[in-house]
């Protein structure tokens with residue numbers, strides 16, 4: 108699922124029903140602060156408001172990250188890019204502009220992931236729309252895409268399946284990188300499939316989407332490559348109650364007592380859905396590679412391997428089925 112426990116989200120934060128006064132952004136009641144903030148609100152000068160927001164965000168983030176997040180939220184709230192902010196830092200914002208930015212900042216301070224606030228996250232060089240119906244695509248999952256592409260020669264029209272398609276990050280990337288392949292993406296969540304379909308349309312990727320519990324809706328169909336970033340966190344993992352994970356769909360995150368419930372099914376049922384010599388590639392948690400390798404070998408896979416992510420963790424395990 109593209110990340111260690113540490114992020115998710117569920118319930119919406121109640122937004123400000125009224126337009127705040129120009130100094131509302133600096134209202135200490137929004138967040139208990141250790142010391143008075145610089146007064147920038149009187150005139151709503153952009154530079155002062157940005158500094159104030161950065162200070163609030165620095166209570167939980169390293170200073171450089173806090174400044175970057177403040178700029179990202181201001182740019183989004185004002186409908187401008189970050190370069191504009193630098194060129195206009197002496198501008199005074201209108202109460203409506205301050206209200207828009209304050210609402211975003213308030214939600215961020217309540218823990219909502221930036222990607223949900225912006226409604227977008229980049230994956231494999233392309234922008235993907237994200238909503239609370241889908242996991243926010245993680246950079247680690249680009250490894251799954253790369254390993255799949257290595258096994259999909261550009262000139263061959265192969266059949267590819269992505270199980271647990273979420274935002275469509277993996278399926279859409281594969282379809283765009285290998286336009287000759289026929290890519291199918293399945294998910295148990297109707298909400299996720301709607302987001303994936305919208306992303307495929309916006310990015311002009313030809314992907315077939317189906318609602319399905321694992322392989323169920325696929326009948327006897329077989330594929331040359333199956334890739335999946337399934338939910339793999341243990342159900343009782345305390346990280347599910349922390350950070351961004353609190354805001355992401357539980358269905359995308361947890362899978363049974365040891366996190367491997369869905370992976371076990373995907374492995375044991377894969378032989379019935381793979382063409383001879385077809386590959387199964389699975390993303391998993393940093394400490395699950397040995398267990399996933401064992402499952403693949405037990406199911407009769409050969410050339411079983413694990414690949415490490417940029418952090419040096421074994422992140423994707425796969426094998427081919429030649430029987």
Ligand SMILES: C[S@@+](CC[C@H](N)C(=O)[O-])C[C@H]1O[C@@H](n2cnc3c(N)ncnc32)[C@H](O)[C@@H]1O
Pocket residue numbers: 108109241242243244245248270271272273274275276277293294295296299319320321336337338358359360369
């Ligand atoms: C970790 S997310 C991966 C999303 C996307 N592929 C990505 O990498 O960003 C796992 C996805 O699997 C879906 N899912 C969970 N259980 C499933 C099942 N039994 N059958 C199909 N999809 C399932 C979830 O709805 C979720 O969209």
